[in-house]
Amino acid sequence: GAVVSQHPSWVICKSGxxxxxxxxxxxxxxxxxxxxxxxxxxxxxxxxxxxxGSKATYEQGVEKDKFLINHASLTLSTLTVTSAHPExxxxxxxxxKSLAGGPKTQYFGPGTRLLVL
Amino acid sequence: xxxxxxxxxxMSVQEAETVTLSCTYDTSESDYYLFWYKQPPSRQMILxxxxxxxxxxxxxxxxxxxxxxxAAKSFSLKISDSQLGDAAMYFCAYRNPMNRxxxxxxxxxxxxxILP
Numbered sequence: 001g002a003v004v005s006q007h008p009s010w011v012i013c014k015s016g017x018x019x020x021x022x023x024x025x026x027x028x029x030x031x032x033x034x035x036x037x038x039x040x041x042x043x044x045x046x047x048x049x050x051x052x053g054s055k056a057t058y059e060q061g062v063e064k065d066k067f068l069i070n071h072a073s074l075t076l077s078t079l080t081v082t083s084a085h086p087e088x089x090x091x092x093x094x095x096x097k098s099l100a101g102g103p104k105t106q107y108f109g110p111g112t113r114l115l116v117l
Numbered sequence: 118x119x120x121x122x123x124x125x126x127x128m129s130v131q132e133a134e135t136v137t138l139s140c141t142y143d144t145s146e147s148d149y150y151l152f153w154y155k156q157p158p159s160r161q162m163i164l165x166x167x168x169x170x171x172x173x174x175x176x177x178x179x180x181x182x183x184x185x186x187x188a189a190k191s192f193s194l195k196i197s198d199s200q201l202g203d204a205a206m207y208f209c210a211y212r213n214p215m216n217r218x219x220x221x222x223x224x225x226x227x228x229x230x231i232l233p
């Protein structure tokens with residue numbers, strides 16, 4: 001149980017286009033989902049926290065208009081990178097927090113590699 | 118604000134030997150959770166072990182154990198009988214679920230190499 005999926009796993013796009021990444025909790029309901037960005041050989045950097053039915057909370061320095069987050073249901077959150085540029089190329093990881101609570105209740109997706117040409 | 122520090126960017130250990138990865142953290146809170154995550158080349162984050170701060174007993178999961186020193190704010194990971202599959206990036210992490218945002222704060226990671 002407790003599986004989180006991300007789609008797509010790999011995406012290549014042209015500079016100036018927008019890319020949507022989906023994060024789904026497959027067998028549990030997630031009150032909260034977190035979006036991270038990870039550069040090569042670096043740690044995970046939290047970008048934003050999304051709660052179902054409300055606006056996302058962005059970390060300092062993360063552009064809200066650049067990285068649009070929508071958490072429309074208890075099993076789906078999406079991250080849209082708008083007008084992507086080569087510097088947006090990175091590995092994006094989501095995690096989902098279960099309604100059940102407790103210490104072991106944030107589950108990570110497998111990540112999405114984004115390459116902007 | 119809470120911080121997590123991993124002072125060893127890379128480490129190597131001979132297969133079947135034991136290795137210890139260091140982690141220190143800073144917090145003013147008394148109740149929290151600490152984790153070690155493994156990130157293999159696939160980049161999937163895998164929870165290795167967790168420790169509740171209110172528990173004095175060190176957590177153990179098979180070949181993985183921690184040395185949790187609350188007063189010193191230290192949380193090291195010991196891997197016994199190292200295996201080739203243990204080669205990965207290891208992240209120490211802090212979380213307080215009672216905080217409204219319930220963020221996980223990660224250290225910078227330690228890359229572990231297993232020498233055959």
